[in-house]
Amino acid sequence: MKKQPAVITGTVGMDAHVIGTKILSRALKDAGFNVVELGMQVPPEEFIEVTQKTKADAILISSLYGMAELDLRGFKEKCKEAGLKDVILYIGGVLGVGRQDFKEVEKKFKKLGFDKVYPPEANLKSVIEDLWNDLRAQGKA
Amino acid sequence: MKKQPAVITGTVGMDAHVIGTKILSRALKDAGFNVVELGMQVPPEEFIEVTQKTKADAILISSLYGMAELDLRGFKEKCKEAGLKDVILYIGGVLGVGRQDFKEVEKKFKKLGFDKVYPPEANLKSVIEDLWNDLRAQGKA
Amino acid sequence: MEIKVKQKRIDEDRFLEMRKEVLAQWPTGKEVDLEEAVAYQRSLPESKNFMKVTEKARKEGKTLIWPRAGTPVLEDEIALVKTLVDSGIRHIPVTIDSYSRLSQFDKAQRALEESIRTGRPMLNGYPIVNYGVKNTRKLVESVEAAFSPRGAVKLAMEIALASGMTASGKSSFLEFGSYEKRTTLEQCIEASQYTNRLTGYYADRGAIITTDLHGWVPSGVFPFSVNIACMIVDALVAAEQGVKSIMPQTHCEGHMAQDIAWMRLIPRLLREYLDKFGYKDVMLPGILANQLPLFPVPQSMGGAFAYLNYTAMVAALAEAEAVFVRTIDEGAGVATRESHALSYESANWILNIVRTQKIKFEIDGVETEEKVTEVEVRAMLDKLLELGDGDIVIGSIKGVEAGVLDSPFSPNINVKGNVLGVRDITGACRYLEFGNLPIPDEIKEFHREKIAERERAEGRKLDYHVAVEDLWALSKGRIVGVPTGA
Amino acid sequence: MEIKVKQKRIDEDRFLEMRKEVLAQWPTGKEVDLEEAVAYQRSLPESKNFMKVTEKARKEGKTLIWPRAGTPVLEDEIALVKTLVDSGIRHIPVTIDSYSRLSQFDKAQRALEESIRTGRPMLNGYPIVNYGVKNTRKLVESVEAAFSPRGAVKLAMEIALASGMTASGKSSFLEFGSYEKRTTLEQCIEASQYTNRLTGYYADRGAIITTDLHGWVPSGVFPFSVNIACMIVDALVAAEQGVKSIMPQTHCEGHMAQDIAWMRLIPRLLREYLDKFGYKDVMLPGILANQLPLFPVPQSMGGAFAYLNYTAMVAALAEAEAVFVRTIDEGAGVATRESHALSYESANWILNIVRTQKIKFEIDGVETEEKVTEVEVRAMLDKLLELGDGDIVIGSIKGVEAGVLDSPFSPNINVKGNVLGVRDITGACRYLEFGNLPIPDEIKEFHREKIAERERAEGRKLDYHVAVEDLWALSKGRIVGVPTGA
C-alpha cells in the first residue's frame, strides 16, 4: 500500500470565507487523506513553506471573495522556484468579482498554473475522485 | 365647433377580454367622443357594417387573446371595398401568442392597414391625444 | 319567458340521445366509445386521477402547483407537460383554444394546420376536438400526472374524458360571467348539466372524475360573496347530475385576511349546502387557490416573481391543496417552457419551505371577513331559493335577471352590471355600489364605513375611476390604487 | 494572561491621542477635521440621518430595504447608489473591500488603480480610506439617503463619519467570529471601543450616529441565543462609549416562528439590559432583519427570487423597520446594477403589499421559541457577569475562552468550536452539541427531544454530516436537509 497522500487546504489572501475549506478538509480526511488545514487568510508564501515542510502532494486553495486572481499571480512560478514543480494545484470557490462565465474563469486559472479549477458549490465527491486520479497519474496513489 | 367625432370600439373575433375595451370606451366618452360600444367578440364584418351605418370616423379594436392576426387578415381591404378608405384604424392589446417584440408586432399590424398599434396596457391619455391628432389631420376635429 | 331548465337529473335515455348529436359535431366524435372509455378510465393509475392526486397532497401536507398549459401542436404540448412534470407539477390543466371553446372547430382546424406548417402557434390553446381521442391519449400517457381540460364544450368534454382526463372544470357561472356575450345563464346551466351528467355517468360506473368550480369570477376588484354563492349553485347543479367529486377554486384578491377567510368559508358552506340538499356522498378532496388581480406589467420581472411567490405563500399558509400561480410571462402572453419552469421553481421553493414548517396561525380580521361574507352568501342563497320556489336553478336564472346576482365589467349583455367594488384602506375588497344584491343593512353599513375611512384618508370620493385604479394596483406593486392623475 | 480591556469609557484626552496615530495610517487621514466634521454632520438633512430615516419608516409603517453596495471605482459607486435610490432604497450600506477591512491600504490602492485602468473591478468593495473625505462626500451628497460603512476599521470609520455617513456597523463579535483568524475578542472589543467612542464624540456634540449590531453571527444553522447574548454585550460596550442610537440586526434562519420570536425578543432584552446598566438614554430606532442561510445556487434564478421574497415577507409580517435582502446574484458574485434593481423591485412589491394590510397575527410556536431563547440568553449573560465579576467585557473575554460563548465553523482559532446546530423536523434550529454553553438542563432536554423526533422520522442519527446538509438546504429549495448520498 502506498503512503497516505498529504494535502494542504486553506483560503488565500484576505479571504475570510472559511466554511467551504473546512467542509472540504473534513471530506478529504474522511476520504483517507492526511490534511494540513491552514484555515483562512493564508498568504501564498505560507502555502509554499508548509508544502516544503510537509512534502505534501497537493494544495487545494479556496477563494470566494473575488480577489483570488490578484492574490495568486506568479504563484505557480514561486512553487517551481521552491522546488515544487510537481505539486498538484486545485482551486475552487467564487473566482472573480461578479457573475462570471466559468469557462473564462477556468481558462484564467489554468493559465496561472492550476491543474483543476472548480465552480462555486462544486461536488466534493467528484473533486476527491479527480484528486485520486491526478495522484495516480504521478504514481503517488 | 365641429361635430362630435364618432368612434367604434370592441374586441374582435372570439376574444372575450372585455375589460380593456370597456375602460377605453368610458375614457373616450369622458373625452367627448360619441362612442358606439360593440363589446366583445365582434366579427370584423360587424365593425364595418356599424361604421357604415353610423358614419363613424374611427374603429378602435382590442384583442388580448393572441389570435388577432388571424381575425384581421384582409380587414383593411374589406373596409375599402365598403367605401371606408378613410376610417382611422387603431388596435391595442396582446397582439400575438406569447412574449412578443413590440416593434415586430407594430410592423405586422401596420402592414395589415392599422394606423396606430398599441402595446398591452397602453396609456389611454396618449391614445386619445393621438386620435385627436389623426382626426385633425383629416379635418375632422 | 318561461324557464325550461330545472334542477333535475337528465334521464339516461335522453342523455344518450343528446350525446349522439354532440358526437356528430366533428369527425373525431366517432372515436368516443363510452363503455371502452369507462374501462380505460378505470385502468388508469392513481397518479392520473385528479381526485386521488389531490387527496394525496392533502395527506402529505403539500400544496401542489397548477400551471396553465395549452399550446396548439401535440408534440409541443407533450414537451411542455414533460417540463411541467419535471418541475414537480402533478395536475395538468390543458387550456383549450378560444375557437374550440366556442365550438368553431373548422376555424381551429385551419389555425392548427397553419401552426404546424409555419412552426408559429396560431392558437392560444390545445384544440382537443380536432386532435381527438387517440392523439389526446398520447398526451395523457406521456407523463405521470392528472389532466384537466379548461373551457371544454360538450364535445370537448366527451373527448377529454374518453382520453383519460380526470377532471372537468365547467362552471356555468364562469362561462356566463366571463366568456359569453349574449348567452343566458339558462343556456350555460343547460350546457353544464350535460357535461356534469357525462361526469356522473362515469362516476356511476366507478370512474371518479372531479369537477372543479369557479363560481362567478368578477372582472376586477369585488368582494367574493357573489362568487361563493354562485359556486354553491354550481356545486348543487353538478351534484344533481351525479358528480361525486368537487374541487372548489377560490380566487385570491390579494388581501390576506380576506383570501384566507374565503378559503376557510368555501369548503364549509359547500359541505353544508350539499348535505342539506341530500348530496352527502359528494366528496370535496381539496381546495385550489387562484390569483385573480391583474398580473404585473410584462416589463416588471421582479414584480411578477413577487406576485407569484406571494400567492404561493398565502396558499401555503392557508394549507390549500393546490395553487394556481401564473408564470412570469402572464402579462406578456402565453408562456414559454422556460418561463413555466422558472416560475414553478420559484413557487415550489416557497411552498416547500412553508409547508414543511406546518405553520398554524391566526390573522386579525379573518374572522370578521369570514362572518361578513357568510352573511352575504346566505342572504343571496335564501333569495335565490325564494325566487326559484326551492329550485336553485330557476332561482339563479331569475336572480341574475333581477340583479340579485351581479358583477362589474361583465362582457355579457344579460348581466345588470349595477355593482362596483373598490379596496378599503388596507386593501380589502368592499362594495361601493350594491345594485340589487340582497345584502343586509348592517353589512351594507360595514362596507360604507370602510369606504368612508378611505375617502377620509385620501380626501376624495371613491368612484368608478378609483375602481379602475384599484384594478391596476397589484400589477404596479401596490394593493390600493393611487390617483393616476387627471 | 491579564485582561486589559474593560467596560469603561475611553478618556477624552487619551482618545484624542489615539486618533493621531490612527489618522497617520494613510495620507487621507489628514482630511479629517473633527470639529468641521461635526458641523457638517449637523448640517445634513434628516433624509441622510440613519436614525431619522429609520424612525420615519417606523412611523409610516414601512419596511425599508437594505441593499449591499460597494464597488471600487467612485463613479461606478455613485451610479450604483443612484440606481438603488431609484428602487426606493433609503439606507445605503457601503461594503468596504477586504484589503481595507484589514488595514492593507497599499494593496487596496494598487487594486483600485488597476480597476480604474482596466475597467474591471479588482476589489470586492469601496476602498473608503484610499478615497478619503472629499471624494466620499461626493458619494454621500449624490443621493437623498443615509449611508453606513460596512466593515470599517478605525481609520475607515473616521473617514466615513467625517464624510457624512451616519451609521457605524462595527460589532466586535462579528469581527471576532466571522472575519478574524488569530485576533482575540479582547482586541476586537478594544477596536470597537474606539469606533464607538468616536461615535459618542459626535453624539455629545449633537450629531447622532447609529451603531448597528450583529452579535456573533454563526456560520451555519445554529440557534440564536449565543448571537443575542453577544448582541447585548456589543450594545452595552457601545453605550458605555457614548453611543446614543443602536439598531439591532437580527438574522433570519428561515423558520418563521423562530425568526419572528427572535425579532420580538431582541429589542425587548436590549432595552432591559441597557436600562439595567444605566444607559436609559440610548435609543433603539428599529430593527433590521437579515437573511443568514446560504443563498440558492447561482443557476437557480427562481429559487433566488423566492428566497428574497420570502425574507421580505417574514420581515414585513414582523413589522421590521428594515430588511437586508440579497440580490438574485448573491450566490454568483457581487451583483450588477440591474440585479440590484430587479431584486429590490421584487422585494418592494412584497413589502408594500403586506405592510399596507397592517396584518396582526399570531403563529403557533413563537411564544415557545421566544421563551426558550430568552432563558438561554439570560443564562449566558448571568454566567458572563459572574465570570467578569460584574464587568461584561471581562466576562465576555473569559466566556469565549471557557466556551460559554461558542459557535460552529468559526474561522477564528481562538474559538472553541465545540458546538453544532441542526434543524428539527419543522426546520427550527436546535443544538445538537452544546459544548460548554450554560444552557439549563430542562432546555437541553427540549432540544434533545426535538432532535430525537427528527431522528425517528428519518431513521438515522443526526451528526456533523446532517449539519452540513442543513447548511445547504434552503439554497436547494428545502428547509430541512436530506441525505446527500454516501
Ligand code: B12
Ligand atoms: C382577465 C383575463 C381573462 C378573463 C377575461 C375577463 C373578461 N371578460 O374580460 C378570462 C378569465 C375570461 C380570460 C380568458 C382567457 N384568457 Co385571459 N387574461 C386575463 C388577464 C389576467 C387580464 C386581462 C385584462 O383584463 N387586463 C386589464 C385591461 C384593463 O387591460 P388591457 O386589456 O390591456 O387594456 C388596456 C390597454 O391595453 C388599452 N387597450 C386595450 N385595448 C385597446 C385597443 C386600442 C385600440 C387601444 C388604443 C388601447 C387598448 O386600454 C386598456 C386600459 O389601459 C390577462 C393577463 C394579464 N395581463 O394579466 C390574461 C390573458 C390576456 N389571457 C390569455 C388567454 C390565453 C386566455 C384564454 C384563452 C385561456 C384562459 N386563460 O382561460 C381565455 C380566452 C377567452 C377568450 N375567448 O378570449 C392570455 C393571452 C395570451 C396571448 N395573447 O399570448 C393572457 C395574456 C394570459 C397569459 N399570459 O396566458 N382571461
Ligand code: B12
Ligand atoms: C457566509 C458568507 C460570508 C460570511 C463568511 C463566514 C465565514 N467565516 O466563512 C461573512 C459574513 C464573514 C462574509 C464576509 C464577506 N463576504 Co461573503 N458570503 C457568504 C455567503 C453567503 C456564503 C459562503 C459560504 O459559506 N458558502 C458555503 C460553502 C460551504 O460553500 P463554498 O465556499 O462554495 O464551498 C463549497 C465548494 O465551493 C467547494 N470548495 C470551496 N473551496 C474549494 C476549493 C477547492 C480546491 C475545491 C476543489 C472545492 C472547494 O467545497 C465546498 C463544499 O461543497 C456567500 C454567498 C452565497 N454563496 O450564498 C457570500 C459571498 C461569498 N461573500 C461575498 C463578499 C463580497 C463578502 C465581503 C467582502 C463583504 C461582505 N459581504 O461583508 C466579506 C469579505 C470578507 C473577507 N475578507 O473575505 C461575495 C463574494 C463576491 C464575489 N466574489 O464577487 C459573495 C458571493 C456574496 C455576494 N454575492 O456579494 N461572507
